[in-house]
């Protein structure tokens with residue numbers, strides 16, 4: 001009886017906490033110029049502006065013919081790709097369902113599943129010029145665990161990119177807490193001509209989100225040589 005009573009109070013407190021959090025979220029949405037712009041310009045998410053800004057700075061989409069979008073939902077980044085690289089073949093994957101986007105193949109699937117890379121590549125029909133990853137692991141509220149889970153996604157996305165990109169291609173991934181860890185950056189530097197970190201203006205100042213931009217893929221031979229070296233270390 002007393003346990004039930006305490007649980008009841010706990011539930012009320014949790015529900016109140018949730019209501020306060022959703023009120024704050026709603027206020028932030030209403031005051032966010034990127035949310036208003038996304039609505040006016042027909043983008044599904046404010047995240048679209050992050051890719052637009054990264055593209056302005058790094059010229060990622062110029063001439064892109066094949067693009068993979070990891071963590072595509074709800075589709076803002078892919079809309080940017082479709083507008084900036086019309087005619088590009090785009091495939092995307094997400095745990096969540098995504099409303100269809102013209103001429104884009106979308107898998108509702110875990111990117112970490114063994115079958116995911118082959119499914120993406122079969123639908124793409126050739127080596128991509130660009131692999132994008134805006135994936136973020138669902139947070140569990142424990143900072144270290146959350147960072148590790150997101151880093152696992154970035155590492156897997158990087159391995160995938162090195163397996164499939166055409167030479168000269170590029171890889172962009174969301175990372176947390178100031179950047180990719182130093183071992184991963186070193187690995188990327190072996191595989192790409194340039195590796196930079198950026199925080200586009202559309203990325204909320206208070207968030208720990210950054211992006212790593214690796215351009216000029218050196219080709220699978222360089223990537224495999226790096227793997228062999230690491231195995232011998």
Ligand SMILES: C[S@@+](CC[C@H](N)C(=O)[O-])C[C@H]1O[C@@H](n2cnc3c(N)ncnc32)[C@H](O)[C@@H]1O
Nearest residue numbers: 045047071073074075076077094095111134135
């Ligand atoms: C920030 S959202 C992407 C927003 C998107 N770039 C846009 O512009 O609309 C991150 C997405 O990554 C997805 N995600 C996280 N882990 C994933 C996984 N293992 N496989 C596939 N998608 C994943 C989440 O479901 C979420 O929809």
